[in-house]
Amino acid sequence: MSSAAASQGTASESPGSTPEEKTLPLEGVRIIDLGTFLGGPFAASILGEFGAEVLKVEHPVSGDPMRRFGRATKRHDATLAWLSEARNKKSVTIDLRKPRGVELFIKLVSKSDVLIENFRPGTMESWGLGWDVLSAANPGLVMLRVSGYGQTGPYRKRTGFAHIAHAVGGLSYLCGFPGETPVVPGTAPLGDYISSLYGAIGILLGLRWKEQTGEGQVIDVAIYEAVFRLMDELAGSYGMFGKVREREGSGSFVAVPHGHFRTKDEKWIAIACTTDKMFERLAEAMERPELSSSHLYGPQRQRLKARDEVNRIVNEWTGSLTRDEIMERCIDKEVPVGKLNSIADIFEDEHFKARNDLFTIEEEGIGPVVVPNVVPILSETPGRIRNLGPPLGNATYEVMRELLEISAAEIASLRQQKII
Amino acid sequence: MTEEAKERLPLSGIRVIDVATVIAAPYCATILGEFGADVLKVEHPVGGDVARHFGTPTARGDTLTWMSEARNKRSVTIDLHRPEGKELFKKLVAKTDVVCENFRPGTLEKWGIGWEVLRELNPRLVMLRVSGYGQTGPYKDRPGFARIAHAVGGIAYLSGMPRGTPVTPGSTTLGDYLSGLYGCVGVLLALRHRDKTGRGQYIDTALYESVFRCTEELAPAYAMYGTVRERGGPHIETACPYGHFPTKDGKWVAIACTTDKLFARLADAMGRPELASTGLYGEQKIRLDNRHEVNEIVRDWCGSHTREEVLEKCNAANAPAGALNNIADIFGDRQFHARRNLLAIDDPDLGETVIVPNVVPRMSRTPGRIKQLGPKLGQHTEEVLKDLLGLGDSEIAELRSHRVI
Numbered sequence: 001m002s003s004a005a006a007s008q009g010t011a012s013e014s015p016g017s018t019p020e021e022k023t024l025p026l027e028g029v030r031i032i033d034l035g036t037f038l039g040g041p042f043a044a045s046i047l048g049e050f051g052a053e054v055l056k057v058e059h060p061v062s063g064d065p066m067r068r069f070g071r072a073t074k075r076h077d078a079t080l081a082w083l084s085e086a087r088n089k090k091s092v093t094i095d096l097r098k099p100r101g102v103e104l105f106i107k108l109v110s111k112s113d114v115l116i117e118n119f120r121p122g123t124m125e126s127w128g129l130g131w132d133v134l135s136a137a138n139p140g141l142v143m144l145r146v147s148g149y150g151q152t153g154p155y156r157k158r159t160g161f162a163h164i165a166h167a168v169g170g171l172s173y174l175c176g177f178p179g180e181t182p183v184v185p186g187t188a189p190l191g192d193y194i195s196s197l198y199g200a201i202g203i204l205l206g207l208r209w210k211e212q213t214g215e216g217q218v219i220d221v222a223i224y225e226a227v228f229r230l231m232d233e234l235a236g237s238y239g240m241f242g243k244v245r246e247r248e249g250s251g252s253f254v255a256v257p258h259g260h261f262r263t264k265d266e267k268w269i270a271i272a273c274t275t276d277k278m279f280e281r282l283a284e285a286m287e288r289p290e291l292s293s294s295h296l297y298g299p300q301r302q303r304l305k306a307r308d309e310v311n312r313i314v315n316e317w318t319g320s321l322t323r324d325e326i327m328e329r330c331i332d333k334e335v336p337v338g339k340l341n342s343i344a345d346i347f348e349d350e351h352f353k354a355r356n357d358l359f360t361i362e363e364e365g366i367g368p369v370v371v372p373n374v375v376p377i378l379s380e381t382p383g384r385i386r387n388l389g390p391p392l393g394n395a396t397y398e399v400m401r402e403l404l405e406i407s408a409a410e411i412a413s414l415r416q417q418k419i420i
Numbered sequence: 421m422t423e424e425a426k427e428r429l430p431l432s433g434i435r436v437i438d439v440a441t442v443i444a445a446p447y448c449a450t451i452l453g454e455f456g457a458d459v460l461k462v463e464h465p466v467g468g469d470v471a472r473h474f475g476t477p478t479a480r481g482d483t484l485t486w487m488s489e490a491r492n493k494r495s496v497t498i499d500l501h502r503p504e505g506k507e508l509f510k511k512l513v514a515k516t517d518v519v520c521e522n523f524r525p526g527t528l529e530k531w532g533i534g535w536e537v538l539r540e541l542n543p544r545l546v547m548l549r550v551s552g553y554g555q556t557g558p559y560k561d562r563p564g565f566a567r568i569a570h571a572v573g574g575i576a577y578l579s580g581m582p583r584g585t586p587v588t589p590g591s592t593t594l595g596d597y598l599s600g601l602y603g604c605v606g607v608l609l610a611l612r613h614r615d616k617t618g619r620g621q622y623i624d625t626a627l628y629e630s631v632f633r634c635t636e637e638l639a640p641a642y643a644m645y646g647t648v649r650e651r652g653g654p655h656i657e658t659a660c661p662y663g664h665f666p667t668k669d670g671k672w673v674a675i676a677c678t679t680d681k682l683f684a685r686l687a688d689a690m691g692r693p694e695l696a697s698t699g700l701y702g703e704q705k706i707r708l709d710n711r712h713e714v715n716e717i718v719r720d721w722c723g724s725h726t727r728e729e730v731l732e733k734c735n736a737a738n739a740p741a742g743a744l745n746n747i748a749d750i751f752g753d754r755q756f757h758a759r760r761n762l763l764a765i766d767d768p769d770l771g772e773t774v775i776v777p778n779v780v781p782r783m784s785r786t787p788g789r790i791k792q793l794g795p796k797l798g799q800h801t802e803e804v805l806k807d808l809l810g811l812g813d814s815e816i817a818e819l820r821s822h823r824v825i
Contacts, residue, residue: 153758164742167674186575204608217785236484239775270571338568370643380621
């Protein structure tokens with residue numbers, strides 16, 4: 001079922017790879033990813049896709065808890081979420097609660113360009129790894145710090161996850177039906193992805209600045225803040241008009257019809273008529289052009305006033321045809337429409353296939369794993385997936401020996417003491 | 421942030437043309453502008469960017485969304501349907517580092533100013549192309565909006581009560597912002613590559629792909645186990661208690677116990693540490709097997725306290741809980757104030773203060789800045805044509821009389 005739908009590839013082949021691999025934008029950049037789960041580490045995943053060397057520094061025994069988060073696989077140290085999102089990383093184990101581990105880590109930082117962490121503010125400092133120490137070791141260091149509430153402010157020490165950040169940042173309040181239980185906005189770690197995207201932007205800006213001036217800096221991303229930044233005019237309209245936006249179910253306060261509609265075969269579609277012209281096209285697709293006349297529902301203002309009635313008419317129409325029939329008629333008239341895809345639908349979708357959005361990679365001991373491909377697509381320097389989430393400590397020896405120039409005997413002793 | 425902003429920022433000296441509309445590609449330009457780029461918003465002389473009409477209008481006519489998201493940009497009107505307009509645009513592109521656009525694929529090509537033409541003019545150009553479905557594939561010509569992208573990309577299906585109507589995942593513009601963010605990562609990568617090699621490139625960002633990329637193990641789990649994830653309401657399948665719970669005062673809190681340790685802390689906060697014992701609900705697996713019971717216990721507890729009380733007890737025990745804030749709550753929230761997440765900016769033309777979200781991310785040495793809110797239509801046409809293209813007063817007057825600008 002699945003692998004046929006996905007693009008084919010192997011561990012040594014990248015999406016859109018050419019025989020002679022092009023130099024990627026971040027070749028030569030070394031990133032230490034000391035974070036756990038996704039908020040922060042996903043920034044390293046993106047940068048790794050575009051050529052950075054990413055060293056995932058983990059606790060020697062337990063590793064990143066992300067390894068245990070989600071669906072298990074045949075590999076005991078890897079869930080599917082880990083395999084997909086720790087793509088391209090190398091795992092290096094160091095125990096930062098031991099003094100010798102801290103020494104090794106500082107040495108590693110001095111040979112790296114970027115450090116990513118997402119502990120609760122103050123944790124790194126308690127290990128003797130505050131910014132003062134790290135920037136002394138590497139004045140050009142770019143450090144991304146992701147946390148629930150940021151490095152400052154009264155809540156900074158509180159436990160924060162994406163789920164909490166969606167609530168604090170104002171997104172969850174808007175998700176659900178008016179007066180009913182607010183629901184999860186689609187996926188639980190959305191805020192982790194969003195904060196990581198901001199983090200990746202901060203890192204790229206920070207690297208640019210460092211190359212211009214030699215100066216490093218800290219990028220402080222709060223997950224709640226990253227979520228709140230996406231709330232279009234929510235703050236502006238409360239500030240100016242005192243308007244508190246409420247949950248709108250499947251609709252939107254700016255336009256009608258603009259929502260999700262059920263079809264005859266018990267599936268769903270999304271329709272978004274943001275302008276009068278688009279509603280006119282929908283009325284044509286429905287073979288009821290009179291609906292878009294000026295005295296009926298032609299102008300948006302009138303549709304907004306008669307919101308329930310307009311939605312009822314559209315629902316009645318979508319309920320009388322299958323999803324495929326609705327899609328065909330709407331596409332024919334250029335109505336903005338889309339299937340409300342489940343993951344099963346996505347694997348069948350010809351557009352996902354054509355753009356190679358599903359990437360299959362053969363993982364040793366597991367078999368084929370299908371993961372979302374690289375986003376965005378760069379024309380000259382497309383990103384690549386060389387390997388999935390690594391086994392715990394798979395690059396510890398290599399990094400200790402080659403990068404930190406520690407003798408084989410000492411490495412053995414560090415291992416024995418469980419420092420690495 | 422305006423006063424303390426440094427003169428030089430990471431993108432000082434970079435010029436960006438934002439010829440896009442609404443939020444998706446324009447938001448990329450917004451971020452670049454916050455960190456020092458000179459952003460020229462190229463708009464149609466009549467009406468301009470539709471974002472000016474999208475949302476709640478101000479007394480100035482332009483909406484609040486425009487005022488906030490067109491921050492720092494300079495508005496230059498050019499009619500790209502006119503030959504003289506195309507020439508002006510090409511001259512600008514020759515002096516520009518980045519172009520951001522989000523027309524339907526093929527539109528700029530139809531106007532004779534597609535990637536091939538622009539790259540010829542400026543081999544160092546970086547171009548961000550955002551569209552509903554991307555520049556390739558069978559759906560590329562379909563109109564695409566964030567609402568549609570949420571549906572196609574798989575997150576609308578997951579938003580809502582089990583078997584109930586799928587709802588908007590919080591905000592109808594979410595996919596636009598996500599695409600702007602992915603696009604901005606792409607632009608910064610491409611600028612870096614260009615600085616090293618002298619060669620520009622384009623970035624192809626599809627709204628639906630930006631959404632789909634944020635679905636963690638949704639695809640791998642379907643491929644390996646055939647699991648089709650369904651809507652979970654306020655809860656998720658992998659952890660319990662995890663969700664939204666109403667409080668005595670008619671408000672809501674979010675609670676997320678993803679590990680046993682976190683549940684033990686919640687049990688402490690509830691004054692019922694025995695709940696976290698191994699004989700009861702100490703283990704995630706047991707909690708998931710008895711999720712209705714566990715959720716009921718948490719719901720009862722939350723329902724017998726005000727939101728403030730619940731949060732106070734949870735914070736004292738380090739249990740992961742947060743207020744489910746509406747925008748009024750946010751304006752009163754100490755953390756938002758301490759981090760200056762809300763910035764009040766006077767707009768001289770409006771004669772009023774507009775409150776907008778402050779710059780994200782926060783950089784210690786080169787903090788981003790908001791110099792001004794969204795400009796008036798064509799506010800900077802003359803200065804840009806004079807300073808950048810060296811046009812004289814009479815030429816500008818003529819272009820104006822022909823409505824090219």
